[in-house]
Structure formats: C-alpha cells, structure tokens
Amino acid sequence: MRPAFHIITVSLVTGVLFFATIAVLVRTWLALRRAPADHPLARSADLGGYAATAIGFILALAAILTGFLLWPLDAVLNSALMKNKILTAVLLVAFWGMFLLVRFRRGPAMWDNPAMAVYAALLAVSGFFFGMLTSSIGGDVAGNPSGFENIVQAFGVETRYTFYLPTWLNIAIIGAGALALVLGVVAHQREPGRREVDATAADG
C-alpha cells in the first residue's frame, strides 16, 4: 500500500474529529448554560457532533488498518515511534468510542446532566489530543516532525522511547478503573426510589 492512502485517511480523521470536538464543546457549553434541548444550536451541535464522531470513528479504524498495511508487523513492533503511534491511536478510538456509546445509549438526554456533559467534553478533548499526537508521531515517522511532541516532552514524557508504565502502576490503573466502576454501581444501586422503579418496570 502507498503511504499516501494512509495519509489521506488520517487527514480525513483529523478533520472530521476536529469538527466533532468543536461540536461537543459547543454542546457542553450550552448544557452548562442550561440552554433548552430544543435550542437550534444545541440540536445542531448534538447531531453534528454525533454524526461526525460516528464517521470519524469508522475512519479512525480505517486509518489504523491502512497504517498496519504500510509495514510488516515485526517492523512496527520494533519501532518505538510506531508503538507509540499504535498506543495513541488505540486511545483515540477508545475515547471517541466511549463518547459514541454514551450518546447512542442516552440519546440527546445525555446533555441534561452537567457532569455527563463535562465528561463528554473530556472524552472529546482527550480523543482529539490523542489524535493530534498520533498524527504528530506519524509525521515524525515520515521524517517530518511537527514539534507537537515537544509539548509532550515538556510534561516529562520522552517520545522517542516506547511509552510504557511500570507494572505496579498498570495494576494500580486497572484497580482504579475497577474502583470507579464499583463506585458507580454502588451509588446507583443505593439511589432512593430505584427499587420501586425497577419493580414497576418489572411489573409492566
């Protein structure tokens, strides 16, 4: 496969997800301002962000596929830059995938809760950040570093090494994730009135 095809796909991902990020931020801003759900801009931002995320998500998967077709897997796994690119691309997909899932499950009502709206913005910004990082590393691989990696290096991460964390921290992160889930489940289970609703729902 020619590198140009991968570059074109990545460019589309960047553009579409940039639009999605802006839309999500606008919708979050409106949510925090308690704008009504049927506000024209709120509806446009929600639908536009949702659609752009769905398209960008599919394109991101396509970009990952075209990226893997460029070099043999062994070569990819022997390159620090390429491994970092894979990691950031996977995180990009994870963040946007989560946004899509929440939007799909909750519908436009996801914006009714300010905390959820802020979290959606966090997912979008994180997804966009990792998209930028992925593209920047791609430029570095092609011999044209963008300089974006300098920002990451300023936070103490040496981008020319494969990014990894010590075992104890990986375990702690998994534990933190599990703890977050437990907090969510427990708080949700203990919510007043839930049992009655569930019972009603079961009867119905």
Next chain:
Amino acid sequence: MSKPISLAAVAVLVVLVAGLSLVFANDGVVEDDLDRNIAIPDDLLMELDVKVAYNDEDIFWRFQFETDTPHYFHDYLVYEDAEWVQYGGSPVGAEPLGLYEDRLTFLLDDGSVDAFAQYGGFITIVSGMRFFSDEADADEVEEILGEDRDEVRKFLPETRDDPADWRSVREEDELDALREQGYFLDLWHWRAHRSNPIGWSDDQLVFDYRLDDDGTAPFETNWDDEAEEPAFMFDPDETGQYAMDWDRLLALDYDQDEYYYLSEDIAVPFDPDHDWQNGDAIPRRLLVEPEGSQGVIFAQGIAQNGGWDIELQRALDTGYDLDDKQLAHLGMYDVAFAVHRGATGSRWHYVSFPLTLGLARDADIEAVQFDGNRPDWDALDWTTIDLFYPGQVGWDHVISDDHAGHEEVEARTHVSEGHSEEELAFAAVESEFRDDIRRQWLFTGAAWVFFVLATTGAVALLTRTRLHTAGTPREGETT
C-alpha cells in the same frame, strides 16, 4: 456514598492516573542487567572535534573530546600476600576501579566496502557478538572461526555467505581475493595506555575478523606463565621505582608525567628476590615499539582541560596495501569514528555516522593541504561530530524485515536520512530491552483502555438521572 461524592472520587482517580502516568512514564524496565551484558551509559551522546591536514608525505589528525576523568590506566598486577593478582580488564560497562584505558578509533575506507559509506560501523556488527546479550558460545566460535578466535568480533558482510550470520565464513581463496581487491576497513586505534605513552597508535583492520596489521603490536602481556609473576618490572635506576603504589592507582592519582606505564626502555627483567610489599603494582602491559605495518601511526595524546587532545600522524601511502587504506591529494574517503571513555571497553563506546573525508575536496571533513613539517592547527577550524551509544543493533537487524527502513537500506540511503544520532541512541537502548518493553507497552495500553472504559461506565451510572416511581415523568432518561 452519594452520587456527587462518587463522581468527585472518580474525577480524583482520573487526575491521579493521568498524573502518575506522566511521572512514571518509561519507568521500570530499562536498568543495568550485568547477567545479560547490559549496562546503559549515563550519557547517550557526546561530541568529538576533529581537524585534518596533510603535506606531501603525511596526513595529520587532531582530535579533542571531553571526559570526566581521562583514563590512561589499564590493567595492573598487584602484589598481595606473596601472589600477583590482576586488576583491570574489560567488564560489562565501566571497569569499577577505573582501570581501563580511553580509546579513539576510526574506520577508513576508499570506497571498496559496499554500504560502509552509508551505514559505517553498523555493517561490522551482528547478533552473537562479544558482550551482546546473546553472546555466542566460545567453544562454538573457536570451532568455526579457528584457534585464538573464541569471540565474535567485527567482520565485513561479504566475508560471509550470509551477511547476517557470523558462522557462514567464505572459502579461504575467496577471502584472499576480496582482501587483495581492497575489501577491508583500515582501523586506526589510538590507545591511551597501550601505545600512547611511547608515541604510537595501534593500527588494525576489519576484514573477516578484527585483525592486527602485519608486524608487531605496540604492547605485549607482561606475565610469566611458568613463574606466575610479571616478566618485567620498572628499572629503578631509570624510574626511581620498582613498582607503582596500588593506593595511588586506586585514586587514579598518577599524572601523565609519571611512570604509570611500563615500556621496554624503562623496564628490566622481573626480580623475584626483591622485597616485594603488599600493594606493589606493576603494569600488566609492556609497551614496545611496533614494527611493520602495525607501526605506521605516530600518536601524542595529552589529557588536559577536562578531556583529551590527540594528534595522529601517518604516511599518506604506507606501502602496506593489504592492511592500510592509502590516501592521496584530492582523494575522497569514508570514515566513521568511535570513542571509549569512562573506563569502558568492548561495545561500550560512542560511534559516529559515516562521514566523507576529502583531501582538498569539499566533504564532511576537509583535510587541508599545507607546506612544511607540521600543520598550523590554530589556522584550521574544528569539525564537530556527534557520537552516540549504539547499543546492540547489528547489521542482521538493519537488513531484516524487522527493521522498518530495510528497503531504504537496500537502496543504500544514507543512515542520516532516516535517523538522527539522538534517535539511534534511544533506539539502541530500546534494542537491549526489546521484548520486555514490548510486553510492558501492551500491558500499559490494556490498562489504560480498561480505565477509559471503566471510568466511562462509572460516570454513565453516576450521571443517570434518578428514576422516580411509576407515574412521575423521567428526567432525560432513555436507558
């Protein structure tokens, strides 16, 4: 715990995970492992300054490089309770007592060796080499390469049927023909202890092995196997000492004006009847004037100003065509440098990319023609060269599918077009922990993805608007 408090706790977890990930990035894998021959130097990069000039007869090189402590000491024999014990040698990483000489070497070619101009010393290295983590078994090496060759050392790709396999040595007659065609690299080898004190540089070459030039070396081993004692000691009439003082040696306290080395003009046969005391130390090397092709490079290296200032001089044409690359006015050559410093030997060195050397021609390093016996160094500009730690990256990896740039290598694209010295230094360190890093990278990716999924699930649960009993409207809930 209420939902707002739980949400706050999840937010704290997110901040903690992000913060700790930044603080502990790339922690926990890269560390010295002497059992695997791994010792990562503190500095991955260094600079070497060079000037070159020539007259009708000779070429002159001038080098400067910095080092925390110049090491012009090497191995010593120390008297301990009626026995002579050897200290110093080539360990993994730095010699702990500081008893290993600094060295400056460079490979020189006239265009006869394919790929050297693009990849320099990398073409001389493969897996299984001396002090690599997968160092080949000594018995196997000796069985294949012959007596006195119990380690895999530098060799050129075309001396093997398979350039990636040190075992596949070509037939003797083919090797002879290759060498006669100039297929070898001249290896100038300046040693701070084992030749510099008597004004010489060692002279070697790389062909099917790292070989001495014809003739005699500038040093011998000062040891009597039968008597198990040194063969020579200091001439007390010439030097005022029978031996050196071990405590001063441990403090690296001898300066270059003192007798920290033993050479034939200041040595006498060892006297076992002398009243030797614990702590008497005698150099394990006897420096002798080299002869033949091995004795063609004059050297003067002075430790000063926090580093070395070294000058080398050799005839443009030595007359030894099977050992040396001959140089000529307006000639263009390829050269790659290496420096050992910090009491390190073997593969713990810093190397350069291959560079061009032009004699009165535009090149990476331009040798300036002059009249007279000595160049006016002050009138010449330094060329500064970046050197980097090369790790365990070998030619077998560079030309394999495992290397993303192997097609560029096949096309003989210069290494500098795909990498910087700094990038290769980082890649070198990673090469020593390839499998461990890959495993940890996968683990990190999995942990993070799980955290993103779990956190999203938690937030989704915590932000679900409370459901009311039947009959009351729901607030923005669809699930």
